[in-house]
Amino acid sequence: xxxxxxxxxxxxxxxxxxxxxxxxxxxxxxxxxxxxxxxxxxxxxxxxxxxxxxxxxxxxxxxxxxxxxxxxxxxxxxxxxxxxxxxxxxxxxxxxxxxxxxxxxxxxxxxxxxxxxxxxxxxxxxxxxxxxxxxxxxxxxxxxxxxxxxxxxxxxxxxxxxxxxxxxxxxxxxxxxxxxxx
Amino acid sequence: xxxxxxxxxxxxxxxxxxxxxxxxxxxxxxxxxxxxxxxxxxxxxxxxxxxxxxxxxxxxxxxxxxxxxxxxxxxxxxxxxxxxxxxxxxxxxxxxxxxxxxxxxxxxxxxxxxxxxxxxxxxxxxxxxxxxxxxxxxxxxxxxxxxxxxxxxxxxxxxxxxxxxxxxxxxxxxxxxxxxxx
Numbered sequence: 001x002x003x004x005x006x007x008x009x010x011x012x013x014x015x016x017x018x019x020x021x022x023x024x025x026x027x028x029x030x031x032x033x034x035x036x037x038x039x040x041x042x043x044x045x046x047x048x049x050x051x052x053x054x055x056x057x058x059x060x061x062x063x064x065x066x067x068x069x070x071x072x073x074x075x076x077x078x079x080x081x082x083x084x085x086x087x088x089x090x091x092x093x094x095x096x097x098x099x100x101x102x103x104x105x106x107x108x109x110x111x112x113x114x115x116x117x118x119x120x121x122x123x124x125x126x127x128x129x130x131x132x133x134x135x136x137x138x139x140x141x142x143x144x145x146x147x148x149x150x151x152x153x154x155x156x157x158x159x160x161x162x163x164x165x166x167x168x169x170x171x172x173x174x175x176x177x178x179x180x181x182x
Numbered sequence: 183x184x185x186x187x188x189x190x191x192x193x194x195x196x197x198x199x200x201x202x203x204x205x206x207x208x209x210x211x212x213x214x215x216x217x218x219x220x221x222x223x224x225x226x227x228x229x230x231x232x233x234x235x236x237x238x239x240x241x242x243x244x245x246x247x248x249x250x251x252x253x254x255x256x257x258x259x260x261x262x263x264x265x266x267x268x269x270x271x272x273x274x275x276x277x278x279x280x281x282x283x284x285x286x287x288x289x290x291x292x293x294x295x296x297x298x299x300x301x302x303x304x305x306x307x308x309x310x311x312x313x314x315x316x317x318x319x320x321x322x323x324x325x326x327x328x329x330x331x332x333x334x335x336x337x338x339x340x341x342x343x344x345x346x347x348x349x350x351x352x353x354x355x356x357x358x359x360x361x362x363x364x
Contacts, residue, residue, distance in 0.1 A: 006246045016198055017205050017219030019299070024248055034323045036248035037199030039221050064188045065298040066206055066218035072295070111343045113254070114296055116247040117201070121343075141216045159353050161293045161303075170352040171341050 005029035013042075022119055040120040047090035047123045048077025048165050050109075050154070050172050051100055051130040056180055057148040059130055061097045064143065065164070073149065073162050076100075080123075090125045096137040098146045104129025109171035124168035126175060151180045187211040195224075204301055222302040229272035229305045230259025230347050232291075232336070232354050233282055233312040238362055239330040241312055243279045246325065247346070255331065255344050258282075262305075272307045278319045280328045286311025291353035306350035308357060333362045 005028075012023040022038045051059040060073045076097045080089040087106060094100055109124040138144060149157070154176075156162070158169035169176075189209040196203045204220045233241040242255045258279045262271040269288060276282055291306040320326060331339070336358075338344070340351035351358075 006251075008251070014198070016196070016203055018217065019203075019219040019221070021198055021201075021203075023199050024251075026246075026248065028323070029325050032322070034248075035200065037201040038249045039201070040249075064208075065295070066208065066216075067220045067222075067298055067300045068295045068303075069188075069190070069206075070295075072298070074298075110341055112348060113247070113250045113252075113343045114346055114348075115300070116249055116254070116256075116346050118249045118297070121250075140214070141210070143211050158349070159292055161295045164296055164298050166294060166296075166352060167340070167348040170348060170355070173352070173355070 009033065036117065038117045038119050039115070040118045042119045044120045045080040045086065045089075045123060046077060046120060047080050047086050047093065047125070048075045048168060049090040049094050049125045049127050050075050050168055050176075051094050051098070051102065051127045052151070052176075052179065053100075053130050053148065056151060058151060058154045059094070059098050059100045060147045060149055060154075062145040062147050072164065073147065073157050075163065075165050075168060077122075077165065086123045087125060090123070091127070094127070094130070095133070097142070097144050099132055099134050099136050100130045100146075101133040102127035102130045107172075107175065109168060112167045114167065122165065122167075124165065124171055126172045128179065151176050191215065218299065220299045220301050221297070222300045224301045226302045227262040227268065227271075227305060228259060228302060229262050229268050229275065229307070230257045230350060231272040231276050231307040231309050232257050232350055232358075233276050233280070233284065233309045234333070234358075234361065235282075235312050235330065238333060240333060240336045241276070241280050241282045242329045242331055242336075244327040244329050254346065255329065255339050257345065257347050257350060259304075259347065268305045269307060272305070273309070276309070276312070277315070279324070279326050281314055281316050281318050282312045282328075283315040284309035284312045289357065291350060294349045296349065304347065304349075306347065306353055308354045310361065333358050
């Protein structure tokens with residue numbers, strides 16, 4: 001076993017453009033020092049939601065993504081604010097990005113660590129009986145088109161690089177199968 | 183539709199520690215300029231493999247991850263070299279990180295764009311009938327413990343933040359169910 005044989009010996013935080021970088025060095029199991037560059041605020045959390053309407057359609061926040069430079073069919077989500085409850089954050093992002101709210105069951109699906117060199121944790125929820133309540137409340141740099149897709153399309157998108165939070169679909173897989181075949 | 187209304191107007195590449203950062207600015211659909219900081223080499227590809235033995239165990243490269251700072255049960259994988267075939271890269275990483283090779287069917291599962299602000303693409307394969315061939319061939323900063331787990335454990339790990347490439351498990355879900363229930 002090599003567990004717990006890594007010991008952090010230094011960490012330097014740097015702001016690069018709009019992102020935070022942590023330069024970390026560790027004493028590795030062989031006693032040598034390894035230096036690594038990691039991305040994102042230490043301890044930051046993101047929350048996203050698979051929002052399903054009464055008609056079993058999934059509420060998607062279609063938007064341009066600056067990394068891949070393509071439009072992607074994302075589930076609503078974003079950063080959790082200081083002191084904010086994870087579920088409150090997911091439902092706030094749903095409301096702001098799409099104008100939808102939920103009147104039904106909300107399930108915490110779980111958390112994911114999506115990148116070996118990212119310091120951030122993603123949390124996912126499934127919300128049923130969602131409905132349009134009002135318009136979007138977008139930030140200046142947000143341009144989001146709200147589209148409704150089927151659960152089958154969501155599954156296709158998750159498997160085919162059309163959304164970044166594909167792991168949420170794996171977490172919701174069994175429950176989505178259940179609600180769509182009732 | 184807001185597709186195709188984003189126009190790149192500048193891109194500056196910077197080396198930050200061991201990572202590459204691209205500062206990109208785009209003319210957005212409303213005519214304003216948006217500036218974004220993205221992570222990873224433009225056009226870089228990673229390849230990973232869900233490697234299953236004849237006894238239906240999954241070959242895992244257990245390793246410390248500098249972002250989350252925990253041990254994770256990763257599928258073997260890494261960067262595709264210049265001009266290297268994606269499948270060759272995945273099988274090379276399998277061989278180097280674990281000493282395992284495949285004698286069976288190899289399936290391309292698909293690609294994923296895992297982060298909105300990452301410039302890299304991940305590709306995944308499923309390889310059956312894998313067996314231990316020789317020892318590991320690790321780089322200096324790699325410390326990998328090879329462990330064998332069940333397909334059920336792989337599924338659990340993917341849903342519970344124990345591995346970063348969880349989307350690969352979604353892509354392989356139906357085929358894994360099929361091979362484990364033959």
